[in-house]
Amino acid sequence: MQPLTEKTIRSAFVNASRSETKKLTLPENFATLDWENLEYLGWRDPKMPQRGYLVHSNAAGQTRALLLRSADGTRKRSSLAMCDMCRDVNIPCYVGVFSTRRAGQPGRDGDTLGTMICSNFECSTNVRIPPPKNAIYPDPMVVVAERIELLDERVNSFIGRV
Numbered sequence: 001m002q003p004l005t006e007k008t009i010r011s012a013f014v015n016a017s018r019s020e021t022k023k024l025t026l027p028e029n030f031a032t033l034d035w036e037n038l039e040y041l042g043w044r045d046p047k048m049p050q051r052g053y054l055v056h057s058n059a060a061g062q063t064r065a066l067l068l069r070s071a072d073g074t075r076k077r078s079s080l081a082m083c084d085m086c087r088d089v090n091i092p093c094y095v096g097v098f099s100t101r102r103a104g105q106p107g108r109d110g111d112t113l114g115t116m117i118c119s120n121f122e123c124s125t126n127v128r129i130p131p132p133k134n135a136i137y138p139d140p141m142v143v144v145a146e147r148i149e150l151l152d153e154r155v156n157s158f159i160g161r162v
């Protein structure tokens, strides 16, 4: 991802009100983020951990952000399941259930979409962990490159559905 400014992030939300985006708190490590190794920026609000944010820039240069609500509470960890974004990665990671208000009028009418995402939005890290070398995947880095591309596509298409 190209580094984004706070201003860009706050104005990129497709499903949050102005007051919600004003109230959001950036991730604590915002100044030192490793943008190059992120397909999307995701974090839980440090002050409202039940709120999560996901920011993505697509190939067309469009940056869009989502406000997500965690359904699993702040402390209780959900079970190990498969993340909808980094799906094919076989790495144990806690996955959270999130509900996403739809953009525009459907969202104002209460329509939401549910999704499961790595509880602390670790997808970009997960996809970079090389799989063990085996007969089917002789080059783990090729697998990593494919996963990176798929993660990017899934995030983009999920935002499109919202």
Ligand SMILES: [Zn+2]
Residues within 6 Å of the ligand: 083, 084, 085, 086, 087, 117, 118, 122, 123, 126
């Ligand atoms: Zn994930």
